[in-house]
Amino acid sequence: xxxxxxxxxxxxxxxxxxxxxxxxxxxxxxxxxxxxxxxxxxxxxxxxxxxxxxxxxxxxxxxxxxxxxxxxxxxxxxxxxxxxxxxxxxxxxxxxxxxxxxxxxxxxxxxxxxxxxxxxxxxxxxxxxxxxxxxxxxxxxxxxxxx
Numbered sequence: 001x002x003x004x005x006x007x008x009x010x011x012x013x014x015x016x017x018x019x020x021x022x023x024x025x026x027x028x029x030x031x032x033x034x035x036x037x038x039x040x041x042x043x044x045x046x047x048x049x050x051x052x053x054x055x056x057x058x059x060x061x062x063x064x065x066x067x068x069x070x071x072x073x074x075x076x077x078x079x080x081x082x083x084x085x086x087x088x089x090x091x092x093x094x095x096x097x098x099x100x101x102x103x104x105x106x107x108x109x110x111x112x113x114x115x116x117x118x119x120x121x122x123x124x125x126x127x128x129x130x131x132x133x134x135x136x137x138x139x140x141x142x143x144x145x146x147x
Contacts (some may be wrong), residue, residue: 049054
């Protein structure tokens with residue numbers, strides 16, 4: 001029984017090529033679907049952050065109008081951080097939004113510290129103005145990134 005090495009080698013190369021091509025196509029399809037999922041998640045994060053920051057602006061206006069100082073809820077940003085999806089944002093946008101929510105948390109801590117001291121209303125008004133400026137900067141950055 002004679003083994004025809006030429007045919008065996010050709011068949012092995014063809015089989016290797018088919019396996020390599022199949023793995024390549026599967027990896028390409030997976031990568032493509034992952035990029036589409038990331039793009040969809042990124043767009044949803046943009047929508048969520050923009051909506052949350054716009055609600056915070058209305059919250060600030062109401063607080064100043066009625067002199068009813070309440071803490072900000074930062075659960076939206078906390079959920080994005082905990083899910084690890086902040087990596088889908090550009091560094092500049094992440095930095096801007098992180099600073100905005102840090103200003104909100106700082107306001108919350110000042111509000112808690114000055115809870116019984118009504119003379120500190122001026123400080124709270126100044127902090128709300130700083131938070132408002134930071135929110136506007138983040139919204140500008142968000143609109144620039146989205147376009």
